Structure formats: structure tokens, C-alpha cells
Amino acid sequence: MSYIAKSPWVIHYDGSSCNGCDIEVLACLTPMYDVERFGIINTGNPKHADVFLVTGSVNEQNKEVVKQIYEQMPEPKVVVAVGICACSGGVFKQCYNILGGVDTVIPVDVYVPGCAARPEAIIDGVVKGLAVLQEKRDNMVKGIDAPAEEPEAAAEEEKTEEGGEN
Amino acid sequence: MAKRTVIPFGPQHPVLPEPVHLDLVVEDETVVEAIPSIGFIHRGLEKLVEKRDYSQMVYVIERICGICSFGHGWGAAAAVEGAMGVKIPERAEYLRTILHELSRLHSHLLWLGLLADAFGFESLFNHCWRVRETVLDILEKTTGGRVIFSICKVGGLNKDIDNETLKEIVETLEGIKEEIKELTDVFIEDDSVKNRMVGVGVLSKEDAEELCAVGPVARGSGVVQDMRLTNNHGVYGELDFEPVIETAGDCYARCKVRIGEVFQSIELIAKAVAKIPEGPVSVPVKGNVEGEYMLRLEQPRGEAFYYAKGANSKFLQRMRVRTPTNMNIPALVKTLQGCDLADVPILILTIDPCISCTER
Numbered sequence A: 001m002s003y004i005a006k007s008p009w010v011i012h013y014d015g016s017s018c019n020g021c022d023i024e025v026l027a028c029l030t031p032m033y034d035v036e037r038f039g040i041i042n043t044g045n046p047k048h049a050d051v052f053l054v055t056g057s058v059n060e061q062n063k064e065v066v067k068q069i070y071e072q073m074p075e076p077k078v079v080v081a082v083g084i085c086a087c088s089g090g091v092f093k094q095c096y097n098i099l100g101g102v103d104t105v106i107p108v109d110v111y112v113p114g115c116a117a118r119p120e121a122i123i124d125g126v127v128k129g130l131a132v133l134q135e136k137r138d139n140m141v142k143g144i145d146a147p148a149e150e151p152e153a154a155a156e157e158e159k160t161e162e163g164g165e166n
Numbered sequence B: 001m002a003k004r005t006v007i008p009f010g011p012q013h014p015v016l017p018e019p020v021h022l023d024l025v026v027e028d029e030t031v032v033e034a035i036p037s038i039g040f041i042h043r044g045l046e047k048l049v050e051k052r053d054y055s056q057m058v059y060v061i062e063r064i065c066g067i068c069s070f071g072h073g074w075g076a077a078a079a080v081e082g083a084m085g086v087k088i089p090e091r092a093e094y095l096r097t098i099l100h101e102l103s104r105l106h107s108h109l110l111w112l113g114l115l116a117d118a119f120g121f122e123s124l125f126n127h128c129w130r131v132r133e134t135v136l137d138i139l140e141k142t143t144g145g146r147v148i149f150s151i152c153k154v155g156g157l158n159k160d161i162d163n164e165t166l167k168e169i170v171e172t173l174e175g176i177k178e179e180i181k182e183l184t185d186v187f188i189e190d191d192s193v194k195n196r197m198v199g200v201g202v203l204s205k206e207d208a209e210e211l212c213a214v215g216p217v218a219r220g221s222g223v224v225q226d227m228r229l230t231n232n233h234g235v236y237g238e239l240d241f242e243p244v245i246e247t248a249g250d251c252y253a254r255c256k257v258r259i260g261e262v263f264q265s266i267e268l269i270a271k272a273v274a275k276i277p278e279g280p281v282s283v284p285v286k287g288n289v290e291g292e293y294m295l296r297l298e299q300p301r302g303e304a305f306y307y308a309k310g311a312n313s314k315f316l317q318r319m320r321v322r323t324p325t326n327m328n329i330p331a332l333v334k335t336l337q338g339c340d341l342a343d344v345p346i347l348i349l350t351i352d353p354c355i356s357c358t359e360r
């Protein structure tokens, strides 16, 4: 269990999901599961968010959108991939317009499996994400760069590529 | 003439859980044109027929949409059954009808919540979703899943629901009727809610017919169109019901149609449970698909179309789905012209858009 000083705000983006996972993400916010009692609020603005919940896999059209939202979020930030589509492509993996899981374009910290992912699982994923967030924050305070993982390296490459285009 | 500005709406927008992108051309506060651009959720799953055989395809088609998933599974299974000439047992037809109405119930309650959220009525949103959880509990108890059920298969259903449970379902629904009534009264009577909806986004009957609007959008404009009446799926013919029709054509009318349908679904479930016969819930299906079949089914959002064609193989040659939102987008673009910028989210919501259905 992680303890965090500040209320974590989440932003939700629907990659190419079937809606199943999205309505479960929303269900987390409603009275039955009510994550708001932990101070978790769903915001529409990436600049306010600490946790990025992505459902569904990425395709040609939305990969730029996912990247943009990720880049607009301030550090430290955590990405949670919700549902098997976001983890790996899931049932749609072999579709012609699916590039794969979210980790093909941005680094992912927590993977929540399930089709559809249950609200309990999503909440668990966010809580796990909070531990990562705290760790990243501590590292930032100490001035240590986060250990370079492979997906992050991939994101760096993409970033420079995009910079080149503009 | 006032200066024209283009305001991008979406794809990531707080009001919609799904990505849709509109370029809104505005003059002062009035929208003069709305240009939709799509493709954010396109997966290309119809082409998966080449890699998945017909029984697996039912589960893929079911995942077109997580809100009306049961209907999609049913449509796909029924289209294949039609092409193969399989007749499913009576009890399975009844159970499919009951489950479909339960999905409609959960879909409409979800939509009412989102609508309340769109005009900033947070507590109403939360209450709608709280009541919806009761329906989800029923679905989870009977099918095992909350939003994706995977209970429909070619030849019937994967599992039976015993009569005891069916009776419980009817009782539970009767129990929440009062609660739903309290919530829907707010939508119908509250002045602040009415202010946002009455007279906003009027779609005339002629336009609705010309632009081929379907489902609650068409019914809210006075078009009598409900695929359940065509009686080619389920047992709706034996349940004796009238479609809910409103004539004003504005957001308020569309909201009232859906509210009417919430209670209608509860009634239909009770009627179906009273009549359900005993018997098996599936028949064994063997062999290849030969021939083609087309089916129109009433989803919570309107008419959906399913087509299956086989060429004597386990793999279908073509599986085509046309979904309701696709047909409602022209009507949406029409109503957006000339509306206030502040009304755009509500207008988009009242067609109950399901983008993942539209783009597949």
C-alpha cells in the first residue's frame, strides 16, 4: 500500500477500446466504488493530471493523441493501461489497424488485465500506480533520474522523431 | 457578418468518454457548421473473419461495443444461425430477449447519467449510475460478466438462467422502479434541466425521415420505427407492446423517449418471464456456413444491421455490421447548425453516440 501526500488526479483517454473498459473506469467514480473518497478525481485536463488511464489499443489515428496527452502531463506521471486491449491489443490484436498495446507509443507503469477490467482491478491498478508515482516523486526530489527502462527509451526516440516533423 | 472561428472539439473532451472530433465553425456564439472527423477507434474487426471461425466471430463482434454488447453478440449469432438454417430453442429466444432488455435498461440508465453530467448535474449523474449497478449485478449474477457477457453462441446460449433467478430479477426490477421514477422525474420536471433541453436541437419529422435517423432519435421526432415490431428477432411479437413516441423532436423529447423505454423494458422483462417455456437453451451446431442472411435488430441506440455470408467453410466470407450511431450522425450535424456553442455537448449526447460501434 502506498501513501501519498497529494490527491492524485486521473485523466482517462479511450484509445480504440470497445467502451467496456471505459464505462468500468467511470463506474469507479460513481457511488458503488467511489474512488473520490480517496481524493481521486477524474479531470479532463492533462495538465492537471498525475495518472493517465488508457483503455484500448493504439491505432494510426490516435497514436499522436495518446502521445500528446502524455507529453502535456507534468512530471511525475504514471500510466495505467486498463484492459487487455491496452495491455497487448487483446482480441483485436490481429486487426489491420491495431499497432498493439499502449506501450508501443508511451511507457506504461501498470498493466490491468481483464476484458472488461473490473472496477476493483482498476482501483487496484491505480493504487499500484500511486506507489510508482511516489517513487518517481522521491527520485525527482533527490535529483535522481528515473532508471531508464526500455519503454522510456522508446518514447524518447518517438519524441525526437516528432520534434523533427514539426 | 461576424468573424468566423473554428473551434476544435475533441478527440479528448471531458464530456465524452469516447474520442470524437468535430471542427465547429462558429460566428460569435452560434455554430454555423460542424465538420466531424472520425477514425480514432477504427480497428477493422470485420476483416477478422479471415482469421476467426464463425463461432469465435460472435465473441469478436460482441466486443464492438461494451454498452450494447449483448445485442451485438445476438445479432452476429442470429445472422450465422440464419445462414446455416439453425432453429434455436424457444427458451433461448426468451432468454435472449430478457438479456437484451436488461442491456437496454443499463444502457439507458448510463445515458441518463451522462446527460446529467453534460449539463453539470453531478449528483444526478451519480444517482443514475448507482441505480444502474443493480442492473449490472443482475447481469453479473446471470451471465458472469458486468459489461461483456459472452453468453450468446451460435445455436443458443452458453448457460441457462433458472426460473427461480428469473423471478428474483423481476422482483429486483420492481423494487428499483420507484427509485428510477424519482430520478426520471427530475429530468422531466426540474426547471433547470428543462431549460437546457426544451426546444434545443429540434429535428423535424421530415428531416428525421430524410436523414434516416434511427432509434430514440427518430422516435423523439415522431417517426414510428422500432425494429422490435418487425418481429424477426426474439419473442417481441408475443409480448404485445407499443413503441414510445414523442413528437417535439428536441433534446427533451429524445430524453423522454429513453425514459419511457426504461420502464417499458422492465415491463417487457416481466412479461417475458411470465411466459417463458421450459426446455433446452441451445442446439448443437455442426458443419460449415453456406449461404447468406441479413437481420435487423433494435439496439438501445436504434436499428442495427447484421449480415453474414459463408462459402462452405468454417470461416465466413463476409460479416457486415451497420450500427445505429452511424445513421444518427447526419441528424446530429444537421441539429448542430445554428445551435449555441454551449449546447454542443448536450446535442451530441442526445443522439447517444457510440463511437466504437460506428468505427468498429
Ligand code: SF4
Binding pocket: A016, A017, A018, A019, A020, A021, A022, A055, A056, A082, A083, A084, A085, A086, A090, A091, A114, A115, A116, A117, B063, B066, B148
Ligand atoms: S479489454 Fe475487452 S472490454 Fe476492454 S476495451 Fe478491450 S475488448 Fe473492450
